[in-house]
Amino acid sequence: MEALISLIIGVLTTCGIYLTLRGRTFPVVLGLTFLSYAVNLFLLVMGRLTIARPPVITPGMTEYADPLPQALVLTAIVISFAMTAFVIVLSLKAHLELGNDHVDGKHKP
């Protein structure tokens, strides 16, 4: 399972980085979203993999998943949501002000 999750995170990172290196704003936004997926998963698994032990205190249960990474991920998700929203609108603004959606505003017809 560990190998699988490492692979998933790796793939997400790869895709994220590749897309962020594109020349147009939209793929860049996609890429950033991918990166945030990757890092959120990464943070979660830093508490190691635990199955079916949600950190909700229930009588009779002793073992729980590490709750701290989950909390961190929650914060991270919110922040990356805010950032993504910001970037999306900014890229819109750029598109409308620079006349094209190239990240450097270069006009390549």
Add this chain to the structure above:
Amino acid sequence: MMSHIVIAPVILPLLFGIVLLLLQKQPLLFQRVLSITSVVAQVVLAVGLLHRVSNGEILVYALGNWSPPFGIVLVADRLAAWMLIITALLSLCALLYAVRGTDAEGSHFHVLFQLQLFGLNGAFLTGDLFNLFVFFEILLLASYSLLLHGGGRLRTKAGLHFVVINLVGSTLFLFAVGTLYGILGTLNMADLAVKVAATPLEQVALVRVAGLLLFAVFALKAALLPLYLWLPAAYAHTTAPVAALFAIMTKVGAYSILRVYTLIFGEQAGPAADLIEAWLLPLALTTLVAGMLGAVASIRLRQQIAYLVMASVGSLLVAFGLNTSVGIAAGLYYLPHSTFAVAAFFLLADSIAKRRGEMNDKFDLGPTMAYQRLFGVLFFIVAVLVAGLPPLSGFVGKFLILQAALTHPALPWILGIVLITSLFALIALARSGSLMFYRAEPPQVSKLTTVTNTPVGLMPVMGELLSIIVLLSLCLILVVWAGPITDFTLATADQLLQPDTYVHAVLGSGAKY
């Protein structure tokens, strides 16, 4: 009983930001008054805090009353207080300039300004690595909006680059923090220091990876070569007060480097110690060179200043890179100097550009501006300040840095590069000054339109220049009281190089360290 003065500098701007948001319908004057009140109060608080910690005491504030390392703590030591006072004074000057019209160019300026300060102060005070990330995000998002404030094509483009590269940086930050947690199982910096020092050998490599990734994050914020590329455009194209305020932004990166690599990866860190020693000094020196070359090559004043910011970061990190207490002390003296000087320069550049009509801040034959003499004198002073020539604080800073470098093996390199780049600065600034002031034509001769919408009469002009004068006098204070100030910075550096005091203050003297 812990005193709330530690958290007050964080709460205050947030509170005022919220109030300003709720009262956004109120007239601008009202908002300005509120905003300035808040910043003045922050100056007072910072002074108070500085006074409290100047005796070497380290104040710890456990949020939610959860004992560290489980809850988040704020830690106020000399360094934190030093950064706070610098930030407060700088933002006051930036704000005083902004209320002369910049804040009306778009909505929410004052809210954003206050929240920016919220982010900065939080970052300087926090003792928790993940919390540092959160406050980085706050100050970044605020800075994005401030950067874009007022709009304009170039601004938007520069903003887009700034935002995207910083988002990647934030992601990297999370990777690094996650790695540290995954190995050491904690987030509190003091606790991390303890844990790192006790890392079993088979984990060290991973810890080092995390540490170096963090360095990349901070280097990006500090605009260290090769990660400075976002800076020139961003600083050159934003509004003057924002650019002035941003003089502290790169310093946040420098601060984080100083904090993390003295506390967590300091001498005591065993195999993970002195992670970045091999990197910091060379990169800082190259940054200095590249920045100065940029300043020489610039064809516009704002652009030139932006590159000078970069160069100043270079010198600052050269000082920190010496990794000795005198070196760090020299850097801590240089830090406020470069911050204030550059800020003053940005504001002055704006005032000058406004008066040169369509020539704006191009280095070229322009019309004589109103109060040419006055601005000429100011430009001369600021140039001397920035170029690090005697007798102003720039020279003292440079002297301290070189003096600290005397014992360093790389002395020839440091001496050579610092002196030659200073010569570059001299040449570049002499050129821009003589091009903009000496070659000016009287309006009747000049075909170029002179400007109209600038204040006339000595009093309004003085009002416009108020913040610049305040900043310059701050630099003057740095010179006149150089004795006590350098003593303070040295004490600060010593405090940083003895992280055990910090650790014991946070985790209690029982902490095994």
Add this chain to the structure above:
Amino acid sequence: MTLFLVALTPFFGSIFVACVSRLGRLHAAWMAGVVTFIALSCLFPLMLDTFAGHTLVQRLSWIPRLGLDIAFRLDGLGLLFALLILGIGLLIILYARYYLSERDDMGRFYAYLLLFMGSMLGVALSENIIQLLIFWELTSLSSFLLISYWQHRHESRSGARMALAVTGGGGLALLGGFLLLGDIVGSYDLSVILESGDIIRAHPLYLPMLILVLLGAFTKSAQFPFHFWLPNAMAAPTPVSAYLHSATMVKAGVFLLARLFPALSGTPEWFWLVSMTGLTTLLVAAYIAFFKHDLKGLLAYSTISHLGLITLLFGIGTPLAAVAGVFHIINHAIFKASLFMAAGIIDHETGTRDMRRLSGLWNFLPHTTLLAMVAAASMAGVPLFNGFLSKEMFFAETLHDINLPWGWLLPVAATLAGVFAVAYSLRFIHTVFFNGAPVDLPKTPHEPPRWMKVPVEVLVALCLLVGIFPAFTVEAILVVAATGLLQGPLPEHNLAIWHGFNPALLMSVIALVGGVLVYLSRRHLFAVHERLGERLEFKVLYQDLLEGLFKFAKGATHFLDTRSLQRMLFIFILFILMLGTMGFQYGTASLTGDRMLLPIDGVSLLIALILMIAAIGTVILHHQRLVALILLGTVGLGVALIFIKFSAPDLALTQLSVEVVTVVLMLLALYLLPQRSPSESSLFLRSRDWVVAIAAGGGVTMLVWAILTRPYESIADYFITHSVPGGGGTNVVNVILVDFRGYDTLGEITVLALAGLGIYAMLEHLKLSGSSHDSQNRPWDQDMHPLIMASFARLLLPLALLVSIFILLRGHNLPGGGFIAGLITAVALVMQYLANGTTWTQARLPTNMHVVIGSGLLIALMTGLASWIFDHPFLTSTFGHLDWPVIGEFELASAIAFDLGVYLVVVGATLLILVYLGMVHRQSHWAHVRKRIR
């Protein structure tokens, strides 16, 4: 503290002068005179002590820890220079008052002049060498201002910048040298340094230190090859040239040599570096001077050559040579200043300085001619004039090593230089004042105002007095100065005109005769020189260097910074990769740890595969944006499933709700953005990016693997155990969010709020115009709000709200919480907008989102602050249980209030973003519809 007064009076004076100049142009001149006089009268009482052989040191502590004090020192050498600076300064002030024309701004001139005077005094009187350096650089700065006084002239500006670059640059080298010197000696105090000559000479850093210090001295004293700035500085008003470029500033360099003579001299390095530089300068400059057509140019080069002479004397290094050096400093200051003033008078009266046009001025200005002749004779070293005496001593000194191989070289060269000195002096006098009638002068000259000549007369008188009665005039001050220089007893010397027949006398005679011959054969020599041409023009070289610097800087900057986002991102990633690999390169620990691993089950494998395929699909198909978006949604879904799988229900819920909003946002954006991304990066670029991306991904995979296979113990247990008793909630994640790490959450919602506000600020005054057709070029559907959906959405709203409230309240104990609740509410409301349109919804939901956000933040903050009342730290939580009739036992935690704040901020921010974007859309949408109708 009187010494402080002497040094600092001019600085205050300059400010004062700048102010009074508003009252009238002549006030400035008078004030400047008064200020100088005050400084002089402060100096006099101290003189007696110095003559008695005492050294006066006065200090104020500045940065004691670094041994940096404000300290002034008055000994013979300093006194001599102080007297020169102030005395000649006084004459210059008088002279300039008549020299400057109506158009020139006197206030500025005298302010700058006093600024310079103060800096120069500082150099002469500093005890601390770093302080000396400060004043040193100040002289460079103030001379920049003085040279560029006539700003409108190009040559003034370029000359000033050149002078600043060269002397300022030298100052930087000097800084380096002094740092090393201070390091060697362990103090920056001259008194200490002058004592510890032996330590210094023995130190390994001696040579680098010496070179740096000499660089400073040579640039300032215009020594070869740095001499070129001085002729170009002649663009300055003549009083400035007379003051800075003959008497004072250029003497700073030789002053430094004299000052540090006891500490640095007496080594072969010193001898060769200093004397060779001096000799070369002496010869080259004397030669060039002869061929200059510009009056001031000739004087400039002769100054350079005399400075070379002095340098050479210090280089020779014998005590007597040093004495001769000091003596020549005095003499040169006197005659050269007067010559410059004479030149100024000529320029002033005739309007030109070109010797090819000037001649026969004897008939117009007999008096000036007389003065000039005396001074020139002194410059040439004619007996009975002061120049002769020091020159004799110089010639005598060159003969020391005559017996060594090549020892004859020095005297020969010296004599040759003497020949040229005589020649150019002769040329100066003969061509200008005699030699037929002048050629088309701009204006007919006549004697200048009486007082303009007084300074010249005073100096010329000195030339004669010193020349004829050295023992009664100059002896005293010379002895004091030389003692101060050598810091010890003086060697046997005797100032007299007649030393009997000796080689020195012979050399003088040769020089005189030879000079006359050279002058007579000048026509021929000029022809030769023409062919030799401008080889010796270093100005050109300098300008090439400067051009080179600018070119290089431009090239480097544009190479580094191409303002391309792709490039900076690529570099960033590369940098990260490098650092990451560096980090891994440590120790021998294997990548894989020894922790128990979980088995893979089919379902998760399937999900993983789908997820990865979707991810890669997104990349491949990212040119069709809509498709890419859908695939992205799939990936997000997969991530949510993984969250569920690994027991993180809260995350799954959050992820899902965020996913929805994000996708909606992107859809809205996509409507305005182009439907496709053109593929523009070349194959190379794409493959390059692939390589980097895969490398990074691989790195992350390795990292995760390495960590997951290692055991760790974390602070987690604390949260598990304290969640219920301490935080009053069973959902540990939520308790962490609102309690243990509530501070993070406070920051997090601030970020969200900031995003909302920032986006609002961005979108206002933004004219949107989306494409009215989609990628396949089909027109968008113009039917605004499908009825079914509308009614369905209205039905859904209350339900959604109920759910969200429920989730909010239960959050503390079961998966849920403010954030998720907020998003659900937001989505439900957004649905109303989608289904029923903005107007309909706005009519029923007339709330200002800014207020919602603000109050949300306020509630959260206040919950935190409330704990201050109970004297607890910020964000300390409290909770209690209370029985509600229907619902039963219900727990009320302060954290819930905090969570309510979160809820409000989320709702506010999300709606602000979506609705605002939506409204902007509507305008653009209708714009299209109208276009189609027309």
